[in-house]
Amino acid sequence: MRHNIKDKKPMDKAAIALILCFSVVALASVFTVKSSLDKINLSDNTDITVPQKNETKDKSVAKRVPTVDSQDNPQSNIQNQNNGNSSSPSTWVVPVDGLITLEYSTELPIYSKTLNQYMVHNGVDIAAPLDSRVQAAAAGTVVETYKDDRLGYTVKINHGNGFITTYSNLSDKILVESGDVVKKGDVIGGIGDTSLFESADDSHLHFQMEKDGSLVNPSDYIDF
Structure with missing residues (x-):
């Protein structure tokens, strides 16, 4: 029995050594395979992510709505043409038949017979x-009808597009009221x-015109 035991010990050591070698080789193989799989997965993920970003960009471009300028809108062009026509002399008529006896002058003072002094004149007087x-x-x-302390009974009309006309020195028999179209x-x-302020002058209409809140010369728009 002692002879058999002595013979088996060298064989057991050799077997253990072989098992250890196989274990090391197996572990190394596992790590190598795992590393390769990780690289493959990383490569696959990268390939998938890129087209997703491109698809997102393509969808974003497809949904983008261009800004439309009013000049590119045909309907807007028609409105602009109408607005332009509203400032044309052909759009307006003289408010009363007669000759202008006192011109519009906001820079050079004009002599007033009533006040006996030179002063600016914000409209035109039509005899x-x-x-x-x-x-x-x-x-x-x-817009309103009222009695002005200086210019007498007055009617003001808003024509749109920034234009407002004012009719003064009227009789007290005004035929319209605020809100009338x-x-x-x-x-x-x-x-x-x-x-x-104009009582010494012959009977007349004092007529004023505004554009965008500023006084303008009615003769620039109306063919008197």
């Missing part, structure tokens, strides 16, 4: 007999003598 019909110079909405040529009142 006409008392009770002559005064008509709206263009279509619009009556008038057409070009509609009669709004008659010539009076209610302007204290």
Whole structure:
């Protein structure tokens, strides 16, 4: 029995050595395979991510809506043309038949017979007999009717597009009121003598025009 035991010990050591070698080789193989798989997975993920980003960009571009400028809008062009026509002399009519006796002048003072002094004149005075019909110079909405302390009974009409006209020195028989919608040529009142600041002048209509909140010369828009 002792002889057999002595013979098996060298064989056991050799077997253990072989097992250890196989274990080391197996572990090395496992690590090598795992490393290769990780590289493959990383490569696959990279290939998948790139087209996803490209697809997102493509979708974003496809959904982008261009900004439309008013100049590119045909309907807007029509409105702009109409707006331009509203400032044309052909759009307006003279508010009363007569000659201009006092011109518009906001820079060079004009002599006033009533006040006996030189002063600016914010509108035009159109001579006409008392009770002559005064008509709206263009279509619009009556903003207000009132008695001005200096210029007498007055009607103000908003025509849109920044234009407002004012008719003063009217008689007290005003035919419109605030909020009324008038057409070009509609009669709004008659010539009076209610302007204290122009009472020494012959009977006339004092007519003013504004554009975008600033006084303008009515003769630039109306063919008197």
